[in-house]
Amino acid sequence: MAEQLYTxxxxxxxxxxxxxxxxxxxxxxxxxxxxxxxxxxxxxxGWGKTGEEDSEEMLRVERDKIWNLMKELVExxxxxxxxxxxxxxxxxxAAIKQVYTDSKQDDIYITQGTVPVDVILNSVKEHNFSALxxxxxxxxxxxxxxxxxTGDSQLCDVILDKAALETMLRKCKESKVELLAKYAExxxxxxxxxxxxxxxxxxxxxxxxxxxxxxxxxxxxxxLISAALESLESIYQYLQFTDYADAVEAIKESSSxxxxxxxxxxxxxxxxxxxxxxxxxxxxxxxxxxxxxIKTVRILLxxxxxxxxxxxxxxxxxxxxx
Amino acid sequence: MDKFGIVFALLGxxxxxxxxxxxSARGVGLxxxxxxxxxxxxxxxFGKVLILQLLPGxxxxxxxxxxFITLSNIGVLGGSADFGxxxxxxxxxxxxxxxxxxxxxxxxQAKASVASMGILAKRPDQFGKSMIFPAMVETYAIxxxxxxxxxINGVAGLSI
Numbered sequence: 001m002a003e004q005l006y007t008x009x010x011x012x013x014x015x016x017x018x019x020x021x022x023x024x025x026x027x028x029x030x031x032x033x034x035x036x037x038x039x040x041x042x043x044x045x046g047w048g049k050t051g052e053e054d055s056e057e058m059l060r061v062e063r064d065k066i067w068n069l070m071k072e073l074v075e076x077x078x079x080x081x082x083x084x085x086x087x088x089x090x091x092x093x094a095a096i097k098q099v100y101t102d103s104k105q106d107d108i109y110i111t112q113g114t115v116p117v118d119v120i121l122n123s124v125k126e127h128n129f130s131a132l133x134x135x136x137x138x139x140x141x142x143x144x145x146x147x148x149x150t151g152d153s154q155l156c157d158v159i160l161d162k163a164a165l166e167t168m169l170r171k172c173k174e175s176k177v178e179l180l181a182k183y184a185e186x187x188x189x190x191x192x193x194x195x196x197x198x199x200x201x202x203x204x205x206x207x208x209x210x211x212x213x214x215x216x217x218x219x220x221x222x223x224l225i226s227a228a229l230e231s232l233e234s235i236y237q238y239l240q241f242t243d244y245a246d247a248v249e250a251i252k253e254s255s256s257x258x259x260x261x262x263x264x265x266x267x268x269x270x271x272x273x274x275x276x277x278x279x280x281x282x283x284x285x286x287x288x289x290x291x292x293x294i295k296t297v298r299i300l301l302x303x304x305x306x307x308x309x310x311x312x313x314x315x316x317x318x319x320x321x322x
Numbered sequence: 323m324d325k326f327g328i329v330f331a332l333l334g335x336x337x338x339x340x341x342x343x344x345x346s347a348r349g350v351g352l353x354x355x356x357x358x359x360x361x362x363x364x365x366x367x368f369g370k371v372l373i374l375q376l377l378p379g380x381x382x383x384x385x386x387x388x389x390f391i392t393l394s395n396i397g398v399l400g401g402s403a404d405f406g407x408x409x410x411x412x413x414x415x416x417x418x419x420x421x422x423x424x425x426x427x428x429x430x431q432a433k434a435s436v437a438s439m440g441i442l443a444k445r446p447d448q449f450g451k452s453m454i455f456p457a458m459v460e461t462y463a464i465x466x467x468x469x470x471x472x473x474i475n476g477v478a479g480l481s482i
Contacts, residue, residue: 005352005355007352007355007356007359007436008355008356008358008359009359010356010359011355011356011357011358011359011360011436011439011440011443012359012360012362012363013359014359014360014439014440014443014444015359015360015363015364015443016363017443017444018443018444275437275440277356277433277436277437277439277440278433278436
């Protein structure tokens with residue numbers, strides 16, 4: 001079948017891109033004196049719904065706007081499921097822990113996912129995961145059993161995080177969209193590097209690393225695990241021979257600097273889509289650009305709320321898509 | 323067998339109208355899809371969008387013109403249709419540049435038009451420049467039109 005062109009959708013996205021925050025607008029937000037002032041400025045730029053929301057509500061509204069727009073633009077929204085799997089697995093983690101601790105909180109779930117929260121919660125309560133998609137069933141059961149028998153919530157998280165990454169990578173590769181495949185590969189590699197660095201610092205075992213590091217093409221799992229078991233220097237040395245050699249400096253600086261490096265690299269990869277008039281790639285790029293924008297604004301607002309020094313916040317600002 | 327000349331000549335005329343017309347239909351359709359997207363977000367751009375959408379429509383007109391000239395020359399629209407198979411094949415060959423280049427250039431031009439709508443979306447003040455890119459594709463449709471037209475007139479004058 002010929003590749004779908006998404007001509008109408010991409011033309012609408014071209015106009016929507018005009019509303020994305022630019023670097024100068026981020027600077028404007030940085031110059032605001034308080035979180036309230038930032039929210040007012042964002043509201044003037046069309047963020048939020050009523051102009052009366054708090055920061056979390058405003059960001060939630062903005063995220064909903066992305067998905068409502070996509071539902072309008074594409075007939076079958078499942079083409080973007082790869083961006084929602086991490087939400088599903090987050091909800092699964094939250095449901096397993098909620099059932100395990102027998103708590104009643106319901107504000108721990110993310111509304112945007114491919115599986116309704118009720119279905120996930122009921123599956124966990126009944127310990128019957130057949131209602132979940134096939135890719136979730138095995139890992140859900142494994143994570144549930146681990147938490148039930150060992151009480152080790154970190155291991156439960158690790159099992160589900162790995163499953164989420166592997167599912168996302170597989171689905172992105174199956175989509176045959178180069179941009180998505182590249183994005184997923186980078187996300188998985190970044191998560192693996194993070195796990196390797198943290199595991200080294202907390203002296204985790206090989207078994208833990210084997211269980212938590214996902215397979216990906218750009219990193220050799222065995223070499224990374226061996227390096228993580230040795231020293232941080234070994235991890236840096238191994239990375240020098242991979243596509244992530246430039247990341248070493250950022251990793252040495254801090255985990256947030258590395259996260260920023262990854263986000264900026266994703267923006268660099270998706271930026272050429274600004275001039276691509278066809279296919280699903282510009283739509284996917286727009287979703288990633290909006291997510292990046294929301295993440296940047298969240299960091300900025302939280303910095304302003306806690307009266308953190310502007311220089312410190314500025315260091316954490318991501319490169320913008322536009 | 324000699325009577326087949328008119329069949330080939332008519333086939334040529336039909337192909338010129340078909341190829342160029344089908345290309346234009348696809349092209350204008352593609353431009354319309356992108357145009358709808360743009361106008362949904364900014365209705366004030368309708369006039370400029372319409373111009374970009376219609377650029378790939380010219381090939382259909384050229385195809386019609388070639389088909390019409392051919393029909394006139396071969397006597398289908400009146401007069402005598404008395405020529406041999408060789409002349410009929412020559413008419414068919416004369417129509418092919420317009421049929422093929424018309425189809426291909428209309429689609430290529432539509433893609434350029436859609437891309438130019440991106441310029442219109444982001445930099446409406448650069449509308450003039452945005453029109454140049456798809457307009458360049460028109461050159462090749464005009465060249466094909468010229469060759470088809472000269473060939474048909476040349477073939478008409480041949481005594482074979």
